[in-house]
Amino acid sequence: MKLARSGNPSGTRKLYERYVGYLTAVCSRYVVDKDRVKDILQEAFIKIFKGLDSFEYRGEGSVKAWATRIVVNDSLKALKASSKLVFTDQFPDEPEEDLPSLPNISAATIQEMIKGLPDGYRAVFNLYVFEKKSHKEIASMLGIKEDSSASQYFRARNALARNIKAYIKEHE
């Protein structure tokens, strides 16, 4: 970290290698298109390297959280700009899917299932589940109503539960 902050090329390279895999996974949860993932990560890493001077280091976790925040924000900007995000504030009439517990399923499988959600569902679901944002915060971040955020989350959660059930049934 010290090397990276001093602008040492090997330091930035090590910082990059330490987080690129994780940040790629984070970005891919929001944006599916691989070319756009690359563009977002490129901009994000440039911001990270440029921002190291002003970053207040508080341990390993702080770097990861800070870098993740940058990637998530850039991913949201890209999603907003793509005009693919569509939302509704109407709750569906469908019942809530019943999922007793998270079964023994690989991270890669869950990741792929999340990627398979519609863009709007996925953005809200990721913010709520992984970034621990409240619906009020999500509404503020995305410029939507709280009801819309809750509705999107409900739909995403149901869709994911159905997919997990189908996967389990298929592999039993």
Place this chain on the structure above:
Amino acid sequence: MSKNWTDKLPDLLEGYTEAEPEGLWDAVQAGMPAAKRRVAAVWWFAGAAALLAAAAIAAIVILRPSTPDTPVVAPVVIADSGEDELIVSAPEELAPQTVPSSPRIVPAQEIPAESEPIIDEPEPVVDEPIIDTTEPVVDSTEPVVDETVPVDEQTPAPVDEATTPEPPVPPSIIDTTPQDTKPVRHLPKLKPRVQVLFAFASQGQSASATTTGIGIPSNPGFIQGMMETKATGAAGNLSMLGRNKASTTDALHSQTARLSLGLKVDLNERWGIQTGLVSSTLESQFNSTAGSIQSTTSRTMKYLGIPLYGCYNVFEQGRLGMYLNAGPMYEFSTRTHTDTESFAGGRSTGKDSDETLVDDSKWSMNAGAAFQYRIRPHGALYIQPGISYYFKDKSPLETIYTEHPASFNLTFGYKFEF
């Protein structure tokens, strides 16, 4: 039934990684110095312009005494002021070539009334009377002409008509030696000119509308503006609320005042170069509508431009003058301010402001015809109608430059000259 199965997802994916996109590191590395290269290029360009201007000034200074190109047309008037010296009257602009190392200025009143004006015998250059032999010259601004005693009547020597037209008598009489009375050459007057000008571009405004089936249309300028808006802002993208509704974005672009500071250097009587700094403000407003949902984004961008123009002086007569200029200008963005406000059912749902700079640069070709009116010895007002053309590039940004690449403009300015 458990509703908390989603709580386990973060732990499950905490250590999950994916293969990085191919070529990402190279792209990051290329992106880092790219910004530096861009800034460096701007400074190199500015430095090159400054060097060019300095070289032009140096060339003027060096070449001026050794490359006369205009034959003498001004008069040299000689009068006898004593036994061994002549009094030569010459225009001020001839002084560097005609005045000896230690010229002595002799007031006209000191000329003895009895002294007769004489002409340098080998090459007489006077064809009209210059000294009133009966009364001292008092008004030095008026031609000193003795109507009753013309010089050519007093001096039998022939007069060279070709080299001595009829000029006004200069205001002073300069003491010199006979050898300095040879024909002299008049060099063009080279004036470096510093211009301070205030300009208002008349590019006007343009509007564009895009409609898509669902969500916000992919308006490049709007996208760029939104991408630079904070993700945590209260005013978000309208498209998120516009599900299954056609949306339209109208874009309105304009340019407000353009402020310039320029340096113009004349290389000779006709040609010159001009450079400087040009500050421009571009404004864009994007209005998006999807059903009852609306969003308004106002974006203000500041650009700094470095022009390098060639100038051609058409004429300068009395107080009036005209010159043409044309050349390229490089502009780059220096500030971006974005205000976004969203409305739902006519009520505001949030506002957001952002100051993140949107990188952009433009090349343009410009040409104009300047008409000036001198109101002071070293100052002139001028007006310059002109035309600009902005070249297309790969930038997704939508501005007045991209919507109206060719435009007319009108420049008002004040020019200091020294």
